[in-house]
Every structure is written in structure tokens, then in C-alpha cells.
Amino acid sequence: MTTAARLPAGIAHPFSPAGRVDPYPAYTWLRTHDPVHRDPMTGMWLVTGYADCVALLKDPAFSAAAGQRERARDDDLPVSMLTSDGADHARLRAPGARLLGPAAMASIAGGLARDADALLERAGERGVLTDAVEQLGTPLATAVLARLFGLREEQRAPFQELARAVAVNLDPLAPPPLARLGRAAMGELTRYLDAHVDQALPSPLRDFAADGRLSRQEMLGVLGLSVVGGWQPLAESIGNALYWLLPRPEAREALRTAGGEAGAGEATADEAAAGEAAETAMDELLRLEAPIPFTARVTVRDADLPGGRIPAGSRVLAVLAAANRDPAVFTDPDRLVWDRSPNPHLAFGGGPHFCLAARLVRQSGAVLLTRLVRRFPAAALSDPEPRWAATLIPRRLTSLGVELHGAGSESHEPAEAARA
Ligand code: HEM
Structure with missing residues (x-):
């Protein structure tokens, strides 16, 4: 196929309003017919094949510095x-790594488990969640960052509002007035973090600040990036995960019973096995609905991918969400196979920029999901057809109603066709 290939009429462009809500038909067509595609609408190259994305993310001909500069904001960072x-x-x-690596996760795991239990306790009192993202995902993401950053309890709410305000910087198509507010909020977040660093409670942030290898500004850059790049994707990944998980009794049950029939929050000898199974499931949930569906690069020279050549100076998107459903790598790519292993998905990117917090995200999602299905074995979606937001990044639902009690969930199963 030549680079002049066009999406057929009837398949929405992935950046159009309809395509943003459901980009998968376009991704499937592109991956099948033109995996290294020059998009006539934007002038960008959309790379949708798995092998092409993996090669691109590793190849220094694709510059992240130049690619992300397109999105750089006057944000004091x-x-x-x-x-x-x-x-x-x-x-x-x-x-x-001192802030986001495995040792950091190990040091916050106990506190985070208590946060997850407290969240589910409150959720159980409500019985019905009008929006599980806002009521579970958001506070979980805030708890993770609060524990990493050594925030005091009373700092969580104001921090969450700052994190919410800067999250708009993730979306390359945010309307200009919103984008302006996002830029202003970024400056505010940087000043907040600058003031906070020296008063943080013992935490991974304290170790990171003591490391001494980065200047103050560089350190604030890492903290700011963790908030902008991490907080909302983590919050939304919980909604995306529940959307897939709750209507599937077999997956829920497997998660609930992995590692034995422990009660909610109960520590058992099988906790590790349960954790592993839950992380495997979390990987699959992230594969199916990648919160960060693509990432940008610019070619600094001509570059050859398995699916074709891209000339120097091109703007390129590695479409991770399309690669994650490539049938050449994933059997039954549009279905939830909760115990899929190995699962070399690209939801965390690949190559040198592979998400530094991948393990942390998997584990914190797993902690919440395991506890949720154990505490509420019959949890179900209360809205049979949740809607996807027309945002590009992160991929997210407009809201997700969840019932935490009551019998069975089969009657609430959303249309299978919507996800296949
Ligand atoms: C579900 C949640 C998350 C997803 C799907 C995700 C995904 C990604 C992806 C795709 C990249 C690579 C971007 C690129 O190559 O251009 C990345 C990088 C990164 N992520 Fe995450 N992320 C998540 C949560 C987090 C969290 C919670 C943090 C921090 C608290 C974090 C910190 C980072 C950092 C620091 C990088 C940059 C790594 C580098 O450039 O070397 N992420 N993430």
C-alpha cells in the first residue's frame, strides 16, 4: 500500500469526534492495510503495527525531545x-527510580492497602457509585502520589485539585481556553512542589530529593511529570478496568479467588499469588484500553520500520492502543483474557522511555481491584452502556456507575459488540 492510503468512507478518523469515542475501527483498518501511514488530514505518520511500534520506540532516529517539544508549554518546567x-x-x-521504582512501591504498599480499604469501606456505605472513576480511581491516584510524595492527610484534597487542573495538559486537542488554564496550573503545581519538597514526610520523595544527582529544577521536572503524566491516567485506568472486568463473572471470580479464599483486606500466605494474578489481569486491562493511546516522536533522519520508511523531519505517533490489539501478537486481541501471559503490551510504551512507574501502576491497580472483588463479589455496572469521552489522552469514560451490592451482574452486561 502506498503512503497515500486513505481511511475508507464510513470509518471515522481517530481524531474526529466520533473516532475519538471509538477509534478501534480506524486503528484496525490502518494496522491491516497501512501500518506505517501518512495521515493526509494531519500530515503526521500514524504507526499502528505492533512490530513497527516496538521498533520505533527503540530507534534513536525517532526523537522524543523533538516529538514532545510540539506539546511543550510555557510552564516553568x-x-x-x-x-x-x-x-x-x-x-x-x-x-x-528512587521516587517510582520497586523499592518506592514496597515502602508505600502497606499504607496504600489501608487507603484502598478505607476507600472501599466508604464506597460500600454508599452502595451505588454514580461514578467509580471519581469515587475510586481519583482518590486511589491521589493516595498513590500522596504516599510517594510524603503528603499529609490534609494536603491530599488541595493536591488533588492541582493534579486535576494540570491534567488537561495531557490532551493535545484541549480547547485553547482550557489549555491556557492548564498552563497556568502547571506553574502553580511547580511552585507547590518546590515549597513542599523540604517539608515532605518520610517518603520516596525524601530519598529522591536527597539523591543529589539532579538540580532543583530538574527534580521538580520529574515530580511535575509524574503528576501530569501519571495522576489522571492512573485514575482513569481504574474506570477502564472496571468497564471490562465487572460484566465478566468468570474474570471477576478468578481474581477474587486467586491465592485462596481470603477475606477483604486479609493478609494470607497466598497474598503474593493473589497479587501476581491481579497484576496479570491489570496488564490485560491496560492492554485492552490503554489510557495513553499514543505517544509522539519526530524523525531526526530517514528511518526504516518493518512496515515502511519515514522521512527525516516527520511528526510520528506510535499508536500504542492499536499495537496492543495486533492479532500478529495477541490471540483474540479484542477480548479480555484475564490471565493472558506473556502479555507484551505497549500501554506503558517501550524502549528507553518505558513508563518508570509501570510496576507501581500495576500493583496499585491490582490492590484496589482485588480488594473490590473480594469485598463485593457481585459488583456490577449500573449503566448498561457507559460512554467513552471524546478526548484523545487519556482514553476515559465520561462516567461509570457501579453497584456494589445485589445479586449477579449478568443483567447489566454492556453490549459485547461495543468492545469487540
Ligand atoms: C495507567 C497509568 C499510566 C500509564 C498508562 C502510563 C503510560 C506511560 C507511557 C506510555 C509512557 C511513555 C511515553 C513515551 O514513550 O513518550 C510513560 C512514561 C512515563 N511515566 Fe507513565 N503511565 C502511567 C502512570 C504513571 C504514573 C502514576 C507515574 C508517576 C507517578 C508515571 C511516570 C512516568 C514517567 C516519569 C515517564 C517518563 C519515562 C521516561 O521518559 O523515561 N506514569 N508512561
Whole structure:
């Protein structure tokens, strides 16, 4: 197929309002017919094949610095690891492990489990959640960052409002007035973090700040990036996960009983097995509905991918959400296979910029989902057809009603066709 290929009439462009709500028909067509596609509407290259995306994310011909600069805002932030390449990037990334790596997760795990229990306790008192993203995902994401950053209890609510205000910076198609507010909020967040660093409770942030390898501004860059790039995708990933999980009794039951029949919040010898099974499920849920559906690069020279050549100076999107459903790699790619293993999905990207918090995201999602299905084995969607928002990043539902008690969920199963 030549690079002049066009989406057939009747398949919505993935950036059009209809395509943003349901981009999968376009992704499937592109991946099948033109996996390295020059998009006539935007002039960008859309790379949708799995092998092509993997190659692109590893190839230094595709610059993240140049790719993300397109989105850079006058936000007082220094260059961050996401907007740098090569040695610069490695220097900025290495200390970030102290903030977001496995040891950081291990140190907050106990507190986070208590946060998840408290959240579910409150949710259970309500019985019906009008929006599980707002009532479970959002406070979970805030709890994760609060624990990492050593925030005090009373700092959580104002921090959450700041995180919400900067989240708009993720969406490349945010309307200009909103984008302006997002830029202003970014400056406010940076000042907030600057003032906070020296008063943080013992936490991964304290270790990170003591590391000494980054300047103050660079350190604030990593913290700011974690809030903008992490808070909303994590919150929304909980809604996306429940959307797929709750209507499927077999998946819910497998998650509930993995590692034995422990009660909610109960620590057992099988906790590790349960955690592993839940992380496997979380991976599959992220594969199916990647909260960050694509990421941008610019070619600094001509680049060859398995599916074709891209000339120097091109704007390129690695469409992770399309690669994640490539039948060449994933059997039954449009279905939830809750125990899929191996699961080399690209929801966390790949190559040198692979999400530094991937393990943390998997584990914190797993903590909440396991506890939820154990505490509420019959949890169900209360709205048979939740709607997807017309935003590009993150991929998210407009709202997600959930019933936490009552018998069975089969009667609420959303149309299978909507997800296949
Ligand atoms: C479901 C939630 C999340 C998803 C789907 C996700 C996904 C991603 C993806 C796709 C990238 C690569 C971007 C690129 O290559 O251009 C990335 C990078 C990154 N993510 Fe995440 N992320 C999530 C949550 C988080 C959280 C909670 C944090 C921090 C608290 C975080 C911190 C980072 C950082 C620091 C990078 C940059 C890594 C680098 O440039 O070397 N992410 N993430």
C-alpha cells in the first residue's frame, strides 16, 4: 500500500469526534492495510503495527525531545526525561527510580492497602457509585502520589485539585481556553512542589530529593511529570478496568479467588499469588484500553520500520492502543483474557522511555481491584452502556456507575459488540 492510503468512507478518523469515542475501527483498518501511514488530514505518520511500534520506540532516529517539544508549554518546567534523548535522558531518568521504582512501591504498599480499604469501606456505605472513576480511581491516584510524595492527610484534597487542573495538559486537542488554564496550573503545581519538597514526610520523595544527582529544577521536572503524566491516567485506568472486568463473572471470580479464599483486606500466605494474578489481569486491562493511546516522536533522519520508511523531519505517533490489539501478537486481541501471559503490551510504551512507574501502576491497580472483588463479589455496572469521552489522552469514560451490592451482574452486561 502506498503512503497515500486513505481511511475508507464510513470509518471515522481517530481524531474526529466520533473516532475519538471509538477509534478501534480506524486503528484496525490502518494496522491491516497501512501500518506505517501518512495521515493526509494531519500530515503526521500514524504507526499502528505492533512490530513497527516496538521498533520505533527503540530507534534513536525517532526523537522524543523533538516529538514532545510540539506539546511543550510555557510552564516553568525544565526539560524533563520525557522531553530528552540519549545521554541527557539517561541522566535525568536514573534518579527517578528512587521516587517510582520497586523499592518506592514496597515502602508505600502497606499504607496504600489501608487507603484502598478505607476507600472501599466508604464506597460500600454508599452502595451505588454514580461514578467509580471519581469515587475510586481519583482518590486511589491521589493516595498513590500522596504516599510517594510524603503528603499529609490534609494536603491530599488541595493536591488533588492541582493534579486535576494540570491534567488537561495531557490532551493535545484541549480547547485553547482550557489549555491556557492548564498552563497556568502547571506553574502553580511547580511552585507547590518546590515549597513542599523540604517539608515532605518520610517518603520516596525524601530519598529522591536527597539523591543529589539532579538540580532543583530538574527534580521538580520529574515530580511535575509524574503528576501530569501519571495522576489522571492512573485514575482513569481504574474506570477502564472496571468497564471490562465487572460484566465478566468468570474474570471477576478468578481474581477474587486467586491465592485462596481470603477475606477483604486479609493478609494470607497466598497474598503474593493473589497479587501476581491481579497484576496479570491489570496488564490485560491496560492492554485492552490503554489510557495513553499514543505517544509522539519526530524523525531526526530517514528511518526504516518493518512496515515502511519515514522521512527525516516527520511528526510520528506510535499508536500504542492499536499495537496492543495486533492479532500478529495477541490471540483474540479484542477480548479480555484475564490471565493472558506473556502479555507484551505497549500501554506503558517501550524502549528507553518505558513508563518508570509501570510496576507501581500495576500493583496499585491490582490492590484496589482485588480488594473490590473480594469485598463485593457481585459488583456490577449500573449503566448498561457507559460512554467513552471524546478526548484523545487519556482514553476515559465520561462516567461509570457501579453497584456494589445485589445479586449477579449478568443483567447489566454492556453490549459485547461495543468492545469487540
Ligand atoms: C495507567 C497509568 C499510566 C500509564 C498508562 C502510563 C503510560 C506511560 C507511557 C506510555 C509512557 C511513555 C511515553 C513515551 O514513550 O513518550 C510513560 C512514561 C512515563 N511515566 Fe507513565 N503511565 C502511567 C502512570 C504513571 C504514573 C502514576 C507515574 C508517576 C507517578 C508515571 C511516570 C512516568 C514517567 C516519569 C515517564 C517518563 C519515562 C521516561 O521518559 O523515561 N506514569 N508512561
